[in-house]
Amino acid sequence: MNWKTLYQQKRVSAVDAVSHIRSGDRVAVGHACGSPETLLSAMMEIKEQYRGVELVHMVSMGPSTYCAEENARHFFHSSLFAGPNSRTAIHQGRAMFTPSHFSQIPRLFTEDIMPLDVALCMVSPPDEHGYCSFGISVDYTKPAVESARLVIAEVTPHMPRTLGDAFIHISKIDYLVESDARPITLPLPKITPTDEAIGGHIAGLIKNGDCLQLGIGAVPDSILGFLSDKKDLGIHTEMFSDGVVDLVESGVITCAKKNLHTGKMVATFFMGTERLYTFVHNNPMVMMFPVDYTNNPAIIAQNDNMVSVNSALQVDFTGQVVSDTIGFQQYSGSGGQVDFVRGASMSKGGRSILAFHSTAARGKISRIVPHIDAGASVTTLRTDVHFIVTEYGVADLRGKSVSERAKLLIGIAHPDFRSALRAEFESIYLKGNPLMRTLPDELRRTFWPHEARQNFLRTYQDVS
Numbered sequence: 476m477n478w479k480t481l482y483q484q485k486r487v488s489a490v491d492a493v494s495h496i497r498s499g500d501r502v503a504v505g506h507a508c509g510s511p512e513t514l515l516s517a518m519m520e521i522k523e524q525y526r527g528v529e530l531v532h533m534v535s536m537g538p539s540t541y542c543a544e545e546n547a548r549h550f551f552h553s554s555l556f557a558g559p560n561s562r563t564a565i566h567q568g569r570a571m572f573t574p575s576h577f578s579q580i581p582r583l584f585t586e587d588i589m590p591l592d593v594a595l596c597m598v599s600p601p602d603e604h605g606y607c608s609f610g611i612s613v614d615y616t617k618p619a620v621e622s623a624r625l626v627i628a629e630v631t632p633h634m635p636r637t638l639g640d641a642f643i644h645i646s647k648i649d650y651l652v653e654s655d656a657r658p659i660t661l662p663l664p665k666i667t668p669t670d671e672a673i674g675g676h677i678a679g680l681i682k683n684g685d686c687l688q689l690g691i692g693a694v695p696d697s698i699l700g701f702l703s704d705k706k707d708l709g710i711h712t713e714m715f716s717d718g719v720v721d722l723v724e725s726g727v728i729t730c731a732k733k734n735l736h737t738g739k740m741v742a743t744f745f746m747g748t749e750r751l752y753t754f755v756h757n758n759p760m761v762m763m764f765p766v767d768y769t770n771n772p773a774i775i776a777q778n779d780n781m782v783s784v785n786s787a788l789q790v791d792f793t794g795q796v797v798s799d800t801i802g803f804q805q806y807s808g809s810g811g812q813v814d815f816v817r818g819a820s821m822s823k824g825g826r827s828i829l830a831f832h833s834t835a836a837r838g839k840i841s842r843i844v845p846h847i848d849a850g851a852s853v854t855t856l857r858t859d860v861h862f863i864v865t866e867y868g869v870a871d872l873r874g875k876s877v878s879e880r881a882k883l884l885i886g887i888a889h890p891d892f893r894s895a896l897r898a899e900f901e902s903i904y905l906k907g908n909p910l911m912r913t914l915p916d917e918l919r920r921t922f923w924p925h926e927a928r929q930n931f932l933r934t935y936q937d938v939s
């Protein structure tokens with residue numbers, strides 16, 4: 476049948492479309508700024524007909540009213556990345572958090588580990604062949620749509636038509652809901668002097684011809700302003716935001732040196748302003764793929780000189796990095812951090828950078844700590860970590876011993892915390908840690924023979 480006829484047959488109102496969702500169904504919701512808000516609002520309108528509908532979502536940028544306490548009878552949120560709207564719901568038991576690398580999320584759906592009944596997505600209008608683009612959210616949205624029993628798509632002319640492996644044919648959609656909604660936008664981040672200091676340090680680690688991945692937030696964004704004198708940078712990333720557009724327009728980003736997808740920027744989702752969405756629309760320089768491709772470390776590593784830039788919340792003396800929990804609180808998710816840390820470290824000439832302000836809570840807490848907080852979980856292993864950057868400099872941890880790492884990290888901690896951190900270092904490593912102190916002398920010598928202790932003392936003298 477002609478796709479135009481199919482289109483007309485499948486066209487329904489939002490409420491009609493979502494009334495096909497049944498109590499107890501597991502429903503995947505299109506990701507981040509590509510969330511189909513018209514469909515979610517329609518679900519709220521008829522919420523009385525639902526009991527225990529499970530909504531699976533990763534980064535949520537909309538109001539996420541399904542997380543609200545008054546909707547707990549109707550909806551249950553399965554979170555793959557906590558955000559401002561889902562954090563409280565997770566703590567109060569109305570939502571459940573499932574840890575996963577971003578690259579692995581499609582498998583949860585396609586291999587029926589989390590079998591899906593329904594997928595909701597937002598797409599561009601069909602082209603002359605009947606294909607709609609997933610636009611700014613291809614990521615897990617496309618694999619979810621390909622796995623679900625029922626597919627409901629919100630079709631809006633404001634969704635950019637992105638290219639690559641980003642399309643769905645009208646025949647694969649069960650119900651189409653036309654809307655005039657615009658994809659959610661993300662304002663430009665406010666870049667502080669601290670962000671700028673960090674950006675300057677990171678720019679010093681980036682060379683002409685490098686291929687970049689840039690994570691979420693002001694810190695990764697702040698480096699873009701420092702790259703205007705670089706040449707032939709490439710992009711293979713999970714997402715990018717507005718700053719990249721300036722560097723393409725000024726000729727800094729050409730992707731000419733990329734080994735894989737030469738001349739193209741590769742991504743899986745976008746969050747930014749209308750300017751970004753206009754830039755990616757029908758742009759042959761931008762290739763979108765599902766996240767199990769973009770974030771596969773073996774794919775990432777095919778580009779030489781891959782540099783990943785992400786942020787974190789805490790790092791301990793040994794180099795264990797916490798990026799998604801604050802103590803027992805699930806703050807965000809690991810997202811694609813480990814995918815890119817590993818991909819970059821496997822790439823010839825590759826480097827991974829984790830950058831953050833040296834303090835949190837308006838300067839009251841050091842993010843460089845002797846040991847991670849109780850309840851916190853390690854996002855990036857100390858065996859994977861490479862560069863840590865704060866506004867006070869760069870610590871290159873790869874190939875460094877634990878004591879050298881502590882020394883380098885204390886060197887880039889906020890000056891107000893350095894002496895306390897040195898004292899902790901001394902008490903843990905030089906006077907014997909609490910476990911050591913409880914051991915009888917004979918056993919302690921076995922664990923920490925004289926020469927090792929002398930070596931340690933030498934390192935410590937460098938620290939102080």
Ligand code: COA
Nearest residue numbers: 690691692785786787788789798807809810811812835836
């Ligand atoms: N202890 C207590 N509170 C802390 C803290 C710590 N160690 N570290 C940070 N915080 C607080 C901050 O003070 C801030 O609170 P405020 O908003 O009240 O000031 C809040 O936590 C957020 O910290 P901030 O560093 O500003 O967060 P961010 O928005 O820059 O995001 C991450 C940083 C690490 C949370 C975010 O990048 C992330 O989730 N990363 C993991 C996923 C990832 O890297 N994906 C990669 C590809 S996109």
